[in-house]
Amino acid sequence: MSTTDQQHGQVQPVQPVQQGREQQKPQDPQPPVEEPRKGRQPRPGARILRSALRRNLGAMSRGTALMSSYQAGETAFPIALGLIVEHTMRDRSLGALGLAILALAAVTTIVSLSWRFGMRILQKANTTEAHYWRVQVASRGLQPVAATGAASGGSASGGSASVLKSGEILTIATEDADQTADIVEVVPVLISSLVAVAVAAVALGLADYRLGLLVVFGTAAILTVLSVMSKRIGSRTREQQARVARAGAKVADLITGLRPLHGFGGNHAAFRSYRRVSSEATGQAVAVARANGAYAGTAQGLNAVLAAAVTLTAGWLAFDGSITIGQLVMAVGLAQFIIEPLKLFSEMPKYVMIARASADRMALVLTDEPQASIPAQRPSLGGDLEIDGVHHESLRGLDIHVAAGEFVAIVAYQPRAAADLAALLARNAAPGTYQGTVRVGGHDIAGLPVDAVRTHILVNPDHGEIFAGTLRTNIDPSGTSRIVPEAVEASLLTDVVALHREGLDYPVRDRGANLSGGQRQRLSLARALAADAEILVLQSPTTAVDAVTEQLIARNLADLRRGRTTIVITASPALLDAADRVLVLDDGAITSEGPHRKLLATDPEYRRAVAR
Template sequence: MPRSRSGSRAVLTGSVGAFRRHVSAAALFLCGHQAGEALVPVLVGVIIDEAITTGDPAALAFWLLVLGLDFAMLSFSYRWGARQAWLGDVRADQRLRLMVTARMLDPRGGAEVGRLPGALAAIATSDTKRVGMVNFALPLGIASTAALVVATVSLLRISVPLGLLVLLGTPLLLVLVRLLGRPLERRSGPEQERAAHASGVAADLVSGVRVLKGIGAEPAAVRRYTATSRDALTATLRATSAQAWYEGAVLAANGLFLALIALVGGRLATAGEISIGGLVAAVGLAQFLVEPLQIFGWVNGKFAQARASATRIAEVLAAAPAVRDGSRALPAHVPGALAVRDLHHGSLNGVEFDVSPGELLGVVASDPAAAVDLLACLGREVDAKGDVELDGVPLADYPPDTARATVLVAVHDAQLFAGTVAENVRAGGPADRDVAPAMAAAQADQVADALPTGTDTLVTEQGRSLSGGQRQRLALARALAVDAPVLVLHDPTTAVDPVTEARIASGLREVRRGRTTVVLTTSPALLAVTDRVVVLDDGVVTGAGTHTELLARDDYRAVVLA
């Protein structure tokens, strides 16, 4: 908890400090506006005492001119103060969004651990907005303080008892407002957390809706989201109830305080201790004080919400990296020799094998979890015990993004993006790259030919407008088009028919000739074109040889020909 509090404090102070010029300018202009507002009832009282009561036209004209200048000043100050506060708000929001997004996209990873994509999206949007709002609320709070100072000084000049009442009563009222805001702060965090979790679950279910329908799991999905949504609704209602109670209590406290000021002022006027103009000014100041006191309550509520959101942002920004950062520069020529040495991670228990430069290696894992764990190690998603070496150099010595670009891992469930077919295939390289060989090897050219406008056909988000086989072939074409020194594929043909799979296997071997390729699969068609196959069982390598040689083993046939 102390770390989270210090982290949230750093987020808040950093957000204000980064745009202190906007915040300072806004505070200065808004102080002028509030001071001008506070002077309005004072000037009205002066006009009554100095001009109307005495019947002096010259004095009336002079003080009306002063009142007009005051209105001009406060109007100008508010316009420019609000503009500067708004700029500080939106730019702080943008800065935090960029910081959170940069942390999410950090090649070292770690920010996504324990958080659904929807939850991260909520932090990068809703929470950053709440923290950015501090840059708007803080100048208003400072301006309200200036208003109270001007009002108090004016009341002291009119009547010492009235001035002392405001001077002593306002701090007590502010302490009360701060205490009333604590329940709102406690409930604001869980509200945002559960709402973000509900968004994450919803996004997760929508992305897998076809699978859910295929296995008849819609009722279970509905029950899961319903329960999550109810939790979020309960937290929101609790936070909203706290907000309503807080605002009502603040309004009641302000009203009682102002009623006390008006009562004292009335009794002083009745006793003849203040003039008619002074009474009008005092009542006007009492009414004016409603606004700054309400602003104090609003500002305190925004700070309470911002502190809760800042804690969530700080947790993302301070998330421990999943992998360490390397600093070694990649050589100009990468032969592509891959070596796995005593690798331990998840279900892997000391895996060792070598891949020669330009070799097409098949990896057969009896346990699908072992394949996933191996992919995580080859793709630098985790720091595992043991080493993965590229041309004799540990892969961990390179920066994660360099390692991943050199040893490219194309996962089984690779996603497509909203855009054209051509844009999806060229996503991993220059826009003018010739992707025809990759398209042909992955049989993705047939997919393009079957679409209305070929490679210019628009693909919806996550490729939902395409069939599973079409998405898989386009994803494979994208991986092949990058032409990485080492390419690792995971079951790239599970959604295509046997004839297409055989053509892809032949095309894969041809297009990757001279480049190191590792295919984690149990497909006989793909394994038949490999140079060599490594067998993983119980977390260790239990055999190696050609596909034909290994077919003589019962355990191999049971996995590959099942």
């Protein structure tokens, strides 16, 4: 909530808190969405919030107790001042005055320590909970999901996240995770503020019941008005978060495609497109700011009216003789003090609605069942691959059989067919979206878990991503490969390694910005080779290297992958010549096959397509 650093009533942003020992570190449990109950189904966002509250119940209880002690101590100040005035005027004793001063010092100590330790516990719980949800969203966004999920027709890259772009998931994993975790802090602050109002109402009621009733009914009226306004803020906040996420996704897309955009001069049009999306997000943010301003102004105004009503009523009662001068001092002090806890108390519904809106957005990623949780037998798969009568997008009755250990090259006359074939083998096409069968080792991949298929068949696309880190972490992200040196040599990345003193530990910038196009492509190829998959599918792996380098890579690739099934979708003569056989993919089907040199001699169309 970016609140709660509110000593003396000031609301400050929550500062980062070092993870310590006061709250146990959250484990990495299964996603905390509860089993649905019979009858009316609660919104997933509400279940996420309940999960956060249950997990932090201990820390919240301690924090609530300390913050309530802080608020009660703050409320005790004007009460103590009233009693001091009362006894001093009556007894006129220095001893009584000294005791009163000591009492005020004790109250001050309690207030200070309660605030210090209460906020430490709550902020720690908040930051730890935010970390928990960031990990959950990131983990689920990277997991394949069940084919029966809501997004089964799309990419299997993650839950309903498959209908979200990476920039949107990034926003959910950061801003929405933080705002959802704020509920851990909101509830204790809400309770402690209520304690302060209750103590003030009791103290005023003991002086005169009319003052107590005025505080109780005034607080109820204020909260009734503000609860209506907070719902409006919640709906507008949800829309704002969605628009901001779309703007973030647009930025991510633009950064990814910046080079080709500059290449064909589309960067200005892309910028105008982003500006339009960003303007929509800005407009919605302004609308939310207006609603928040109206809410804050209304809350402040109503609180001031209540404080003024208490002060005037106390003055009238003192003038009438119904209360003493000491009670008047107490009432005036409480009327001034009560504005701050009332302000916090009245702001909490708004933060609850914001947390609810963020939790609803996180549920877009967290509610689909992960593929890994579906029980499925994982047979020992072989290296042979069969594609039998597949119709998918541009593929029309495609039939391919690759024997285990064979090195096959595929020439696709239409780039769209090459992309569709790669998507099919990568299991980016859900089983229900194509006709025909794809078998690995005699097993239909439609009946296998996505992660099992992708572990066995590695499809390295022509646009392989390069990540910030080092050459080593890009080649072997998991740190488990046993053939990193061989992969580096086969991909001819040796010159890049030798060029830098750090070797494989040479730093790589985001998206490989400090590498050339050919170096990025060879780094991607080295990563694919280091994985040592049973079946490796490479899509145009040498388009950014020169002919000599390409010839050497083709020879190295054939040597390193000997005994392993390798499929290369390419038009490179060097790779085609290194392959055991070449398949020609034209108009969505295989039209011819044979050794590269034989096809060159007998097929004029093939010769025109691949000859350089």
